Amino acid sequence: MSASAARSAQGLGDHRKxxxxxxxxxxxxxxxxxxxxxAVWWAIYLSVDFSPQVLVSPLAVWHAFAHLxxxxxxxxxxxxxxxxxxxxxxxxLLVGVPMGFAVGINRYAAHALEGFLRFLQGISxxxxxxxxxxxxxxxxxxxxVIVIYTLIVPIVFNTMIGVRAIPEAYTLxxxxxxxxxxxxxxxxxxxxALPSIVVGLRLGMGYGWRALIAAEMLVRKGGLGDLIFGAxxxxxxxxxxxxxxxxxxxxxxxxxxxxxxxxxxTIARWGVLRQ
Amino acid sequence: xxxxxxxxxxxxxxxxxxxxxxxADGPVQATDHVDLTIRAGEFVTLVGPSGCGKTTLxxxxxxxxxxxxxxxxxxxxxxxxxxxxxxxxxxxxAILPWRTVxxxxxxxxxxxxxxxAERERTVARLIELTGLTGFEERYPHELSGGMRQRVAVAxxxxxxxxxxxxxxxxxxxxxxxxxxxxxxxxxxxxxxAKTVFFITHSxxxxxxxxxxxxxxxxxxxxxxxxxxxxxRAAGRDWESFKVDAAMQAIAEQVLRLVRQERGAAATPTAAxxxxxxxx
Numbered sequence: 001m002s003a004s005a006a007r008s009a010q011g012l013g014d015h016r017k018x019x020x021x022x023x024x025x026x027x028x029x030x031x032x033x034x035x036x037x038x039a040v041w042w043a044i045y046l047s048v049d050f051s052p053q054v055l056v057s058p059l060a061v062w063h064a065f066a067h068l069x070x071x072x073x074x075x076x077x078x079x080x081x082x083x084x085x086x087x088x089x090x091x092x093l094l095v096g097v098p099m100g101f102a103v104g105i106n107r108y109a110a111h112a113l114e115g116f117l118r119f120l121q122g123i124s125x126x127x128x129x130x131x132x133x134x135x136x137x138x139x140x141x142x143x144x145v146i147v148i149y150t151l152i153v154p155i156v157f158n159t160m161i162g163v164r165a166i167p168e169a170y171t172l173x174x175x176x177x178x179x180x181x182x183x184x185x186x187x188x189x190x191x192x193a194l195p196s197i198v199v200g201l202r203l204g205m206g207y208g209w210r211a212l213i214a215a216e217m218l219v220r221k222g223g224l225g226d227l228i229f230g231a232x233x234x235x236x237x238x239x240x241x242x243x244x245x246x247x248x249x250x251x252x253x254x255x256x257x258x259x260x261x262x263x264x265x266t267i268a269r270w271g272v273l274r275q
Numbered sequence: 276x277x278x279x280x281x282x283x284x285x286x287x288x289x290x291x292x293x294x295x296x297x298x299a300d301g302p303v304q305a306t307d308h309v310d311l312t313i314r315a316g317e318f319v320t321l322v323g324p325s326g327c328g329k330t331t332l333x334x335x336x337x338x339x340x341x342x343x344x345x346x347x348x349x350x351x352x353x354x355x356x357x358x359x360x361x362x363x364x365x366x367x368x369a370i371l372p373w374r375t376v377x378x379x380x381x382x383x384x385x386x387x388x389x390x391x392a393e394r395e396r397t398v399a400r401l402i403e404l405t406g407l408t409g410f411e412e413r414y415p416h417e418l419s420g421g422m423r424q425r426v427a428v429a430x431x432x433x434x435x436x437x438x439x440x441x442x443x444x445x446x447x448x449x450x451x452x453x454x455x456x457x458x459x460x461x462x463x464x465x466x467x468a469k470t471v472f473f474i475t476h477s478x479x480x481x482x483x484x485x486x487x488x489x490x491x492x493x494x495x496x497x498x499x500x501x502x503x504x505x506x507r508a509a510g511r512d513w514e515s516f517k518v519d520a521a522m523q524a525i526a527e528q529v530l531r532l533v534r535q536e537r538g539a540a541a542t543p544t545a546a547x548x549x550x551x552x553x554x
Binding site: 167169173 | 357386
């Protein structure tokens, strides 16, 4: 970045070249830690004589990945996980956003529930697994309940924060223009809280994804958690590591390609950064 | 009062208004006994020191708060809440940042379910009247402070309320822009014949804009003087206002009344005097 800044004095053409070089440098920087991790892993693998029951080489993992993909196994497990997180996100928004409004609009309710929501945030979804399994058995319902619980708390909380951060003048002005309660929700609370709702969704997806994998490991009804936990039974280190990498990659893809663009859109439109 | 020889009907009547706020340390009295009548077509300005209860009075007229004592009548009926017939322009930015200029200005008409064609006509007229032509599709964060307040004023006017309540709408814009906005407001009022109640702590602004200037005491506020300002119908601009001896005499009179309320805190230097009219 400083290199491109230094070059900017040399004219627009050089400046553009500098910017392009800077962008390339930035992209490389993102990949660098991954490269280091693989290199360290490989070096350790080569320097110690590991049994394949303990650690395998990155190459072996690559082969396992290629195998799982070409046989359609990976697609099936990943599909189960992605559908589950998608369904949970949808249901959490449908229930969580109205709840956040109801709490946020009422100052007393917001005050009363703030501590309670923080308390719930402390009890992770995974901590609910024993109860959920007793109530719903080893089913997709258990997984869904755990993921929704994990997702919905940050959505309710951030929706509430977003509603409360809306300047009172917005609603007063609209009321003096004759707006109904419903109109206030539609024209003020929903758009006003949207950036905050997206933040809540983004946080929730992070927590929810982790809870999902954990739940899948115990419930064992498909999904990437099931894949890596099942591989443990047979000591398939290559499958376990493959599954872990896919779990990380899918999260990054969902976060960067779906949620972050929504967030950027609301920020650009709402002008939050410039106010 | 020679200009006001046509008998006008009372739009808003405030009688024996007093208001208290509940705080952790017990009730605080915001205003003391206020009686006030605003007649149709009149431009009434209220000037007073900060914290004297001006905004409390305006919020009660708008219907946002219920008076602790006394009552407020709008066209003879008690005010029970906010209503479309009483538009409000706020000091802080109250237009919506996620709506374009055009959609902000048309918002009141949209709420009133005015047909699109008529809505577009009204909005276009107000965009022209408020000098916002060319900025219709911009978002508020792309506008200067003065332009945002123009949008807020246009939105209130577009909804065509009977009475417009303005709470220091130009306090947050720079001094030069403020002069322009004040002159534009004079023209807008002349073009639309609205009843306006305007709160300010600038003496010059109060005298420049008003038919009548009400001076409020410090908290708990009550109206201690009413000064008539002739000639609004003929139009006003700052250049002539500043050299008009009659106007300047009124402004000085109002300034004296306001400064009595500032108590010992005010330093009697020329600089403070000049700043005092605007601060």
